[in-house]
Amino acid sequence: MNNLQQKAQQLLESGNYGLIVGYEKGTSGKARPVFIRKAEHASKLIFDESCDQNIAVYLYRQEIKHDKKKVIVANHHTLKSIVELAAENQVFDGDFMVLAFAENGDIIELNTFKEIEKHVATLYHGLTEAEAAMMKKIEDMSLEDRWAFWENEFSKCIKCYACRASCPMCYCPTCTVEINQPQWISVPSHTLGNLEWHVMRAMHLAGRCVTCGQCGKACPLELPIQLLTYKVALDSKQFFDSVAGTSICADNALAIYKPEDHENFIR
Amino acid sequence: MARIGVFICHCGENISATVDCEKVAKVASEFPGVTVSVDYKYMCSDPGQNMVKEAILEHNLTGVVVSACSPRMHEPTFRNACAEAGLNPFLCEMANIREHCSWVHEKSDATTDKAIDIVRTLVEKVKRNEALAPIYVPITKTAVVIGGGVAGIQASLDIADAGHKVVLVEREPSIGGHMSQLSETFPTLDCSQCILTPRMVDVARHPNITLYTYAEIESVDGSIGNFNVKIRLKSKSLDEKLCTGCGACIQKCPVKKIPSEFEQGLGKRTAIYVPFPQAVPNKPVIDRVNCTYYIKGKCKVCEIVCPTKAIRFDQEDSFVEVQAGALLLATGFDVLKTNFFPEYGYGKYEDVIDGLAFERLASASGPTKGEIRRPSDGEIPKKIVFIACAGSRDPAKGIEYCSKICCMYTAKHAMLYKHKVHEGTPYIFYMDIRATGKMYEEFVRRAIEEDEVKYIRGRVSQVYEKNGKLIVRGVDTLLMGQAVEIEADMVVLATAGIASPGSEELAQKLHVSYDKHKFFSEAHPKLKPVETNTAGIFLAGACQSTKDIPETVAAASAAASKVAGLFSNDLLKRDPLIAVVKKCAPPLYSSCTGCFMCIPVCPYQAIDKEEIKDRSGNIIKTISHINPGLCQGCGTCVAFCKSKSIDILGYNHDQVCAEVEALLNEW
Amino acid sequence: MERKLLTKDSYRSLITKLIGQNYQVVAPVKKDTMIDFLKISSFDEITEDYIVTVSSAKTVAFPRNEKLFDYEKQNKKLTQQDYDFDSIPQSVLIGVRPCDAFGFHSLSSIFCWDSIDKIYTTRLERTTIIGLSCNKADDYCFCTSAKGSPGSTAGSDILLTKMTDGNYIVEIVTEKGAKLVADFSDLFTADGGADKESLLAKVAANFSVDDVLAKINSKFEDEAFWTEQAMRCIGCGACAYVCPTCACFDIQDESHGGKGHRVRCWDSCGLSLFTLHTSGHNPRENQGQRWRQRLMHKFSYMPDRLNTIGCVGCGRCSRACPVDMNIAEHCMSIIEN
């Protein structure tokens, strides 16, 4: 992947950019985010299938939020997250430059959200086969089996909030789970509190989740909680034709309505 | 610690018949925070209310729960009682144990237990109530009336007479609207010019009314009491102060063949023109589309002949900003043109005209000086066929409503025609005659019996021209559906009344809702016919739906009284149960993330952005802000906000959560 | 240290007997890809196919939620139910890696610092820890750099080391261990004198924790260093919750109507709101300060005050971290510059 390293080196040496946020090889070769500030460190940069942490999480971090001379090495999910964050006024044009990768691996420089939005339109927006298979496996279960499955998963959760921390859309300074007046979600990690937490998290991602799957990846106990946000994302598409991360100016699916929204359960 | 007073009402025996009120009072006295819990036969009576007042004073209560009927019934009563005793009215809640409990269940422990649950819920809620004061919004006592027809004129005069400033904005060069185009008006046949022109002059002369003609609304923002209206004054190419209205330019203007809009194209006008003789203001306007100077760059005859040198060829559009407390829409209606009707020749036949054109023919100041003549060859028609319901009541043409006024003006047209052309025979094809106003039915009977107007009940299927004659082919349903064919000299279509062009764009500028026919929507069809859902914007006349002149004037005066009512006090008192974006100590300042996803949620566009700045003025963060003037307190944004940064007074998160807990647990 | 031999079959019967005598037997159990300590009801549930379990063994003594007491208010009368110590069962903890076992040492130094935590100590006393030496390791392990070793007996009551033939060398470390062996003496035979060293995993000692102790205090002021180190840390609580030596907890009251209870639950200095004051001020505003706190607590405050090192080199925090914040790597970078 040396043309990425060359590109990074060239950008840093040009003086126009002071920081490259990309991926490097971590312990036993696993990819992890890296913040390159010096040209000679550019050789650390890698980019392949395993680089899947969503770098968009760092865009609004205090330390680098106001650094206008930063470059983001973005995989497909990060691009979609950037578009969605732009739609939600968390990042603004000119905050950073994005390096994306075309089908054939060429590096594309994207400077404005308009360009990113156009590029994202060419990407695939559904779930991967494996993810769709997992969804189907659960949806085919009976109601009781689904409850048993999720009750068991929620019982394991230790409420470390890695799922929240790894999701770029979870940028609220005080998350609702931390409000104790009233106590919306119980703090101890018993099954009921975990269920309420994960349902709330999924609901708060309605029309916003770009299905990057990082919440599932980040969970130390590998709970399949990304399926909850996938369910809400798929429903937003099916009911309201709203796909997160495709437009920088679209309103959130639940913020608008159509008189002819179709449902069959209201008496 | 809360000191709550609980008062259980027997409501005679409406409640005590099925609910054990003593037990409820006893159990309620045990609730945490309750200091006094009594039951009484008639809480809403004076002694009942006095009980509450005394309890407030004696126990220095911090909250009151009156368990009786529905709050929709006596909440104001008890809140006023509490206010009189010095307790903030919003610290008084009602527990509905009558409509929602005693009246709908049999006498049983379950009913009493349910009443106890309801009381406990409201006690928990009232403990979390805050003392609130009504919101007072300062009002600019100026009204902007949009549309200078009879509705706008009447409304402006009423508001101005009530002592408030009015800015009347009219799109055409003169006020008067469609009424000024009419000849005589039903049912009294008095000449519309004679009854309207004095009012138009009153408007021009009224000290409280500022009149802008040939002007349109550019933009409106702000809210009730504080609208900021930007008005575009289209360039008249004339300095109005210098112009005396002598009319020299009009006589000398070489371009004389422009079809006059006022005359519905039947008469001609010059490039520099005044729509009609009694125009107010009686000063001309240059029609830049047809004026040779603007086409070829030469001519300037008007400039030469103008005694006061008032012509300004290079005058630009100018803008005026007006602060207003209320807006009044009086933009009127329009009539469908004949080219809408394929079966009547797509407007190809010159002698097939609409009702408004016939009015011009009949009008003394019209192109034919009041003589009914055919537009094609100027002959006096021997036979005229009037076709009622042309477009109206026809779902296939997308106009399913009845336009209300055509039956009457068609009868009038036929009557005028008979008065002017005694030997003429008017036919009217109709479906039903809707003459519902005062003296209306008598008017139509007179047309039928005295003026021998031939009414044929049936639809006209086709009108076509054959060697100078108009063959009208219809049916007479009262003669067993026999086909009828009339060789007429002229056909007048009573076409449907539709929304005036541009009403949709205006509605969008004012955020006023409108129906699928582009008529403005009233707040409530029966109870608020002259208001819109947007606070501070009122409706008058045909812009809401087609109306005759009496109804339009009545609606205009009604809307004007609403405006006057609004302006009657300096501050507008508003219920304080509105949403507010929560703020907190620095460095966070507010949990609001500035995502602004809530802005499209608000049906009243009450949510805007607020910049939090530090002392030296640079922006720390931009968060949502709710305009107290606009917010009506629906709470949709409160439940939508992910970080729970918006809360609504009276139904805040804490209260509602406490109610759910209190309802499902016992302590 | 007395050594014995425990054959495969007698190990099986030891566990089965313990279960039979209604000890609460907790062992590593494999559930799809996750291996974690769970109560077992039969020997076959135990797995040894792991380097280290996801969560540490501290859950036996310091569970993620511990109810402290119950209360109920019924029309103005309040009743309270205190902690029921009898409900803590006798338990046996099996398959504990030496680093985990050594972790209890750090935990105890905190929980028994100035006020003895009765719940923690009772739980630990009623637990017999049967350690299992490590025969394989991976890049995350660095016990040798943290004063531990794949075969260290510290913290275990008895330490088993699996031999190639499937039998176990047994080293009896504490009286509790000796008592256990005595209770089931028939299952233990004389030590076969096998060489334990050869059976152990090789863990390269890339650095020594003493160097970290020496250098870390001087790094405290170096704001940029910590900010740079913690740039990629996203501020979740995973590392603290899986760490065998992290002991921070948060007290919460939960109530429904008139009934409620007080619960002690895990907390983590990595979470942004850990140090938020009600005034809105947060002394540790950015992730760099929080990461510094994690390392300072383990490699400076605990050694100074409790002369125990707050890290046993199990590498769990690095494994569990979504962005691979490898603590060993960070220690080395503290030593180097």
Place this chain on the structure above:
Amino acid sequence: METNNTNSFEPKVVAFVCNWCTYAGADLTGTSRIKYATNVKIIRFPCTGRIDFMLLMKAFANGADGIIISGCHPNDCHYTSGNFHARRRWMIFRNLLDFIGMDVNRIVFSWVSAAEGAKWAEVVNESVDQFRQLGPATAYQKLIKNSEFQEVE
């Protein structure tokens, strides 16, 4: 009032209603003296748009066996669009609960206008029957017990 034999099981039901339509409708049920089950207790909201999905979770967590949510018919909303927004939320929320295995028949959604007193009684009675058939929310009560650290066998 915890009666646990199923044949005389009485579900605990909470009703979230909007003030302008269903609350007034319930008032009309009262004035018309139409009887309905005592299980249902009403909480007043300014608009269905104000009803937060977290409140439904809170109701279940406090032992509710069934929930009724009712507000103005589409286009009737006093605030023009509160019910439309609510409808979108319910479409997503209901599917999510179903996905995690909760029986969505425990939540009845309805539009009841201020003039439909009879319909309100009918909605309540039919919902209470429906919840009675579903029986107590045992799955959720197990979670509640577990969250109070009482061993649940």
Place this chain on the structure above:
Amino acid sequence: MQKKIGYYPGCSLEGSSREYSESVVTLANAFDVELVQVPDWNCCGATAAHNLNSILSFSLPARILAKAQEAEMDTIVVPCAACYNRLTMVQHELKKDDALRAEVNGIIEAELKCDIKILNIVQFIQMFVADFVASKQQFLFDKKVACYYGCLLVRPHDVLDFDRTEDPQSMDEVMKSLGANPIDWPFKTECCGAGMSVSRTDIVGRLSGRIVKEAADRGAEAIIVACPMCHSNLDMRRPALEKAMGEKLTIPVLYISQAIDMALGKSQKESGINRHFVPVNISLQNKVAAPQVVLEKTEEN
């Protein structure tokens, strides 16, 4: 290159209006379009069926569509306005009403997909002829003509969606492209009396008579039609018309396909003009000089 398209002549084009079929075939061949008859087609039931038995009036056209579907014809031309109307209406109704479709499928023992594109003669001309007529035209059709659409070709609009209902222009456009001068007259879609031709010839006399008289009075030299029923009433029944109108009416009646055939210089036999009752007393003299203006599609009203 040889274009193939399904062709449903219908009973009248095989019987009393054979000339219409001949002219359509001649026209198609002239523009190398091969008309493949729908195999084993049956009568469409016309007005008789839906007066007597509604399920029959659905099944007959349905069977034709099934046969066309079997022969994989995605487009069929139906010159007769009545058949065109019936086939289009039935396909529309079956597509909308699943229960009805199931019942009809049962009767005709076939699975109708209801997605066949059905063209009337004017649409056929617009699609296959109009763009090429300039190259093949021999003679200018420099005559004043009255285009008569009848009632089935343009109604009901929301189903057929062809041209304007009150004042159609599509045939006028075609004739204009041939150099003709179509007159503006009001009886374009007036009923000619249709099926009354046999039972109440007097009524047809009056209705059709008025149409022909109007055309003649306005100076038209020929009436252009696109439906065999209209043609036979205006042409074959001419004596009854003349009796009802009380005057001699000599204006000839041409199918639009015949008009184009004449412009292409086809013989009277090839275009079937020789079969007319009212002699076709007009002939095209002037050769085509400059290339004709290309005809655009008529916009819908």
